[in-house]
Amino acid sequence: MERRTKVIAVANQKGGVGKTTTVVNLAAALSARKRAVLVVDLDPQAHATLALGLEKRPGVSLYAVLTGEKAIVDVIEPTKWNNLNVIPSEVDLAGAELEFGAREDRLEMVRNALAPVKESGAFDYIILDCPPSLGIVMTSSLVASDGVLIPIQAEFLAMDGLALITGSIERIRSSANPQLELNGIVFTMVNSQTRLTQDVIGEVRGHFGDKVCETTIPRNVRVSEAPSMGTPVVFLDPRSKGAEAYKAFAWEFMAKNPTRFEAAAAPAPQPPVSAPQSPAPSGEPGAAENAPAPSSAPES
């Protein structure tokens, strides 16, 4: 069956809201459900690269593809886990904002760079980890995407931050990418005990309705420890609260954003309600069982 690849940008111009953590763990949880996933690390901080257990290597990032030095297939690296691949980041990407800002094709540059891989259908999902700024890398990433996922924290002025990013999405939709969908808004680092948290989540739900994901990600120490071990928390400690939340979120995300893979599987995946560890309807292994990959080739 022909595969239709979904390109998802995980974006928010605000720093430290959980973008990279969401990219890494959504990707890991999807890969454990046998979806072929490519993470593209577009932040020169390279946190997603490191959190997936890879090193930064000069010349191995999307930068080399954007400059035309390399073909995209030459910068795709396997991780230790089946179905989970990454285009790493490295310091060269830091120059992209200045260097590429005057390029005529600057809006389409990421879309053009990803096109051969997207068209090959080798992946179900290509997930872009955007840097925390509304610069050309993020804009070009949104132009390249089918959908955007916005992680936010339930804080004072959360709506103001959301207005900025949703404004950018609207502008891109009315110009370079009319197909761009808002895939969801996910609350991260939630401390559900506080009144402020509940108020902010309520306010955002009131405004964005079912675009706000049912699943919220709790603040959890295992989530913050995992990057230093180069292992997504859904593999490192699958029973921790953070890992359970990211797995439930991945279910919700797949159900809301089906690929042909989902469409072909009957019944469609449902978020687990009372037993988050229960196997997928198709009997696939859970996130905890995603053994390190024996080979380096991305599944297609």
Ligand SMILES: Nc1ncnc2c1ncn2[C@@H]1O[C@H](COP(=O)(O)OP(=O)(O)OP(=O)(O)O)[C@@H](O)[C@H]1O
């Ligand atoms: N659910 C969580 N519980 C505890 N710590 C978390 C959680 N989610 C993220 N963190 C921690 O918060 C910090 C910021 O998270 P992350 O790097 O994912 O944000 P970001 O939006 O990608 O940041 P940047 O804008 O710098 O790219 C990291 O140290 C991360 O480990």
Ligand SMILES: [Mg+2]
């Ligand atoms: Mg980040």
